[in-house]
Amino acid sequence: MSDPERAMLLSVHPRFATAILAGTKTVEVRRQRVAAPPGTPVLLYATAPTMAIVGMARIASVQVASPGEVWSASRTSAGISRREYDEYMTGATSASGLSLEEPIAFDAPVPLAALRTAGAFHPPQSYRYLSGEDLRRVAAAAPGIEAALTGAVLAASAE
Numbered sequence: 001m002s003d004p005e006r007a008m009l010l011s012v013h014p015r016f017a018t019a020i021l022a023g024t025k026t027v028e029v030r031r032q033r034v035a036a037p038p039g040t041p042v043l044l045y046a047t048a049p050t051m052a053i054v055g056m057a058r059i060a061s062v063q064v065a066s067p068g069e070v071w072s073a074s075r076t077s078a079g080i081s082r083r084e085y086d087e088y089m090t091g092a093t094s095a096s097g098l099s100l101e102e103p104i105a106f107d108a109p110v111p112l113a114a115l116r117t118a119g120a121f122h123p124p125q126s127y128r129y130l131s132g133e134d135l136r137r138v139a140a141a142a143p144g145i146e147a148a149l150t151g152a153v154l155a156a157s158a159e
Contacts, residue, residue, distance in 0.1 A: 007041040007135060007149075008059070010098075010127045016079060017046040021055045021105040025079030027097045030126060031089060033064050034096040041149075042100065043130070043138065045123045052109035053138065056148060057100040070095040110142040117141065
């Protein structure tokens with residue numbers, strides 16, 4: 001990573017965010033290629049109706065392959081049925097399986113409204129990278145998570 005403070009903001013349905021933070025879902029699948037190195041901090045944005053950053057995790061590894069290969073490798077860890085997976089992957093030629101570790105649920109989720117008071121904030125459709133400035137805005141919106149963010153960023157930049 002050229003920016004040692006870079007982290008990923010990942011939009012997920014609330015039920016998947018809950019499962020990731022509980023440790024029962026350890027692989028998040030995406031329809032496109034994701035190129036993030038191991039150790040990258042991931043902030044979890046739970047989509048509507050929650051609309052808040054609810055916690056974070058760290059990327060352990062990323063598998064980029066065909067949808068069938070990603071399913072074979074992640075079916076017991078993805079937290080979805082084969083039917084849901086196939087519906088989601090319809091038309092995709094490539095898929096990514098993001099193995100996540102070290103989930104941390106925030107005591108108080110950071111709501112979208114609070115994120116927007118700290119500056120322009122737009123949750124991604126799938127994911128996007130956050131710069132150090134973006135992370136500082138998130139920390140400003142929710143001072144209670146600053147220690148977790150700082151720890152994640154420092155750990156990622158030390159790797």
